[in-house]
Amino acid sequence: MTSLLFRVALIIAVSISSISFAATLPDLKGRTILAVTENAYTPLNFVDADTGKGIGWEYDAMNEIGKRLNAKIEWHLSSWDTMIQAVKQNQYDIGMDGITINEERAQQIDFSIPYMTAQQFMLVRADEERFQDAESFAANDDFQFGAQAGTTNFYVAVYNVLDGDENNSRITLLETFGASVQALKSGDVDSVLMDSASARGYIGANPGQFKVIGGPLGSEDFGFILTPDSDLLKPVNAAIESMRKDGTLEALNKKWFFDYNQ
Structure with missing residues (x-):
């Protein structure tokens, strides 16, 4: 029951947060963002055994970023060993897979500010x-x-x-x-x-x-990866910072790292 109440409270809090930050964050006017992950890194991204759909911390975070920026998130899958190159070549706009921010990778793609x-x-x-x-x-x-x-x-x-x-x-x-x-x-x-x-x-x-x-x-710090010089970098960073300030990131930590499967 406690877990259920928390999830209801989280949905309400996230909805209110999305509305309150809409006036101050960039408006992408319904733009479609191509997001890619691997579905193999529980609990950040993985396949729900009941539905067959991708779920996890990064899914929730990126979908929330889309809401705050007035953008549609279109999800795609890629293996880890091709993901960075695919984002670099602009096949996708943004990628995530618990990717550690480091200097070697930053020479190939752009990183968001850390989300974890x-x-x-x-x-x-x-x-x-x-x-x-x-x-x-x-x-x-x-x-x-x-x-x-x-x-x-x-x-x-x-x-x-x-x-x-x-x-x-x-x-x-x-x-x-x-x-x-x-x-x-x-x-x-x-x-x-x-x-x-x-x-x-x-x-x-x-x-x-x-x-x-x-x-x-x-x-290690995790960050989203973006195509070099992407115009999405500043909007995504602003959305992450707003989610940090209003407690949404911490609420996602609670949901996926402590409540899930307990």
Whole structure:
């Protein structure tokens, strides 16, 4: 009942917020924004098992940005390894997949201001007792990470836990983030690194299957990616800032990281 009341209150609050900021935010006059994601990063973007539709924190946030800017969000799907290039080439206007803001990526595309700050943690199976933290994991060559190439999770595994060799055989490369988690669940790998928000999402969606061990392995800021020199950058940034100020971002955190699947 408490969760239901919160969701009703959230809908009302978001609706009021959209109206109150409409007069001060840019008006895109019904423009269609092509948004792309992967549907493989719970709880930011994933497929609802009941409806088959994409849902998650980033879906809600981007749809709310569209409302505040008087724009229509048209959703598309892309694999992680082609997403940045597709946005760079203007196939889509804006992309999202828990993408960490960093200098290398910023040379290819434009980033919005951060919409979330997260820390990396080690997700393991709930019955894991062979290692307790990054140090004890690194000390045993038998332990294997699962990761998606080119992601923050991959680079933290390489440089913060292992030996800095990006070809280290102790990292099993999977095509999607979800495949990495499935490999962990089935015992094919021993740990997957992920931000704290997603770790809570997977633990909540899989009761008794996973746990987090050790401390944080660094923090990261997530941002939406846009085509270089996009005229959407300033409007999107203004919408994000308005959502931060009126509590909408925090309400989405509550909904997806604490209430979902609880």
